[in-house]
Amino acid sequence: MTHRQPLPADLFDELCPSALVPFRFGDKWAALIIRCLEDGPRRFSELRVPLHRVTPKVLTQSLRGLERSGLVLRTVHDGPKPKVEYALTPLGRSMLEPLEAACVWAAEHWDELLDAQERHTAS
Amino acid sequence: MTHRQPLPADLFDELCPSALVPFRFGDKWAALIIRCLEDGPRRFSELRVPLHRVTPKVLTQSLRGLERSGLVLRTVHDGPKPKVEYALTPLGRSMLEPLEAACVWAAEHWDELLDAQERHTAS
């Protein structure tokens, strides 16, 4: 091994972006929700279908979190029938690219990941 | 809005890779650790420097988790002095690409993210 750079003294210095690296960005369901919104705005009850394992409370929590981060916009349409729509903001939409890259990686290495898990639980 | 695809009925059907999408992959420090290893193997005490806000217990936990996932290899070099090295496996190294994409995204939109946070805490 040739002479390498020593590691930086403090990865947390200042507001180092790497501390907010989107791996581990958002809560447990954030990525799935964002992918549900990529085709356009969706209603709450529309999101509940593919995410039926997520209770409404948790779904609301996640959506509020994404709203707080500026990734999702919540719009209440006044009218006779209640109608609430969630849509990606431009910022949220810009996230689709790295998110897609991460999904592709996961899909490609799915088998290896499972193998590693099994090999460890076996031993 | 033109006619869109309805959302899939169940995002959790089978072993859908999107459920393991690397956003939210690993624990709190996984991404930072992986980036510390991209230049080659590092020793435990070497990692402790940039990650000095992570206690040894948690660092060990994270490293064990990454080892379990097959992303990191732990090697004990027998010899007069104790020497343990952590290195990325090929699988771990392949993860650098999407991780880098995520970091670039975060760096580019850092200001927007902070703005959104502040705007929300203010209101």
Place this chain on the structure above:
DNA sequence: GAGGGCGGTTACCTCCTGGATACCGAGACC
């Protein structure tokens, strides 16, 4: 034989996420 660096481990505790379950008000529909 005292001390120090290495690579951790152990015990304990706290907080927060996420889950289960039940319930709610407004409007439309019957």
Place this chain on the structure above:
DNA sequence: GGTCTCGGTATCCAGGAGGTAACCGCCCTC
């Protein structure tokens, strides 16, 4: 009046992630 859908809340609770602090054996050097 009763009931349905929509878009959530309220309440309670368990598990686990993560933090604190102390300790450990081994080997080396002084």
